[in-house]
Amino acid sequence: MREPGSTSFTGAIESAGKFGWRVYSEAVRRGLERAERVVVLGDGARWIKNLADIHFPGAIRIIDLYHAREHVSDLCKILFGQDEDRLHKYREKWWKYLDWGMVKKIITEAETQLPCDSETKKEAIKEVTYLSKNRDRMRYAEFRAQGFFVGSGVIEAGCKNIIAQRLKRSGMQWTVKGANAIISLRCMIKSNRFEDYWCDRAA
Structure with missing residues (x-):
């Protein structure tokens, strides 16, 4: 079970390589260097494996x-x-x-x-x-026993609620720059970091 407020979001329309650094930066912000265990949960796609190899080489890998x-x-x-x-x-x-x-x-x-x-x-x-x-x-019984998530439902829901519901409305057309601005804003809001974002900019 997730603790309230424990989930954060990040995203953009960009190459897999840039996205990897984006996820890594968010992980560092969340305390990656202090983490006793790191888990990468994905669907087994090659590009996700490659990013995990680069940014989270010692992580436990789980197929959704x-x-x-x-x-x-x-x-x-x-x-x-x-x-x-x-x-x-x-x-x-x-x-x-x-x-x-x-x-x-x-x-x-x-x-x-x-x-x-x-x-x-x-x-x-x-x-x-x-x-x-x-x-x-795919050692799901073992992963569950350790308290790990084995499904990517939170990720799928985030993609739908944060991005798709806003960017895929009827008749909408976006530039990549405009879409990424909205994605960034919504990720900040859904991660409860909206006020922190403006405080950082003011500083």
Whole structure:
């Protein structure tokens, strides 16, 4: 459970490299150098991994549980196709395995179900490989026991409430400069730093 006021936001329309420095700066402001443990929670995208390697090399890495479930669901669709009963059976079972951090068990069972068709098999192996490569970042039972978040719901909600609801209204058109000004302002307000921002500028 998050403590009230413990969440802060930062963002902009910019390159991944610049965004990495933005997130790092916010982490430093929040006390990164005093932190006993640092966690990077993401969807497994290569660009996020690269930023974590650069700015948070010693951090604990966690794949967002929702995205992991999507990959398991996609794997079930590939393996079981139109067989709805088997699809639902394995998806529910493997989601439970995922919750327990038993990714190796999912991989082992999936490998016994690989189809004969070469293209379908290739798609299935791609999903199995994703799970295999990210096993260490899917130890959800262990992460929960340590009090870590395993879902990126707060991040997704922030993107929607802070950015999308303001910038994607009907008929709106933005320059990057104008959009970034609004994003910065809304991040400050939602992070309860609006007064601090103006005090810093006055100083």
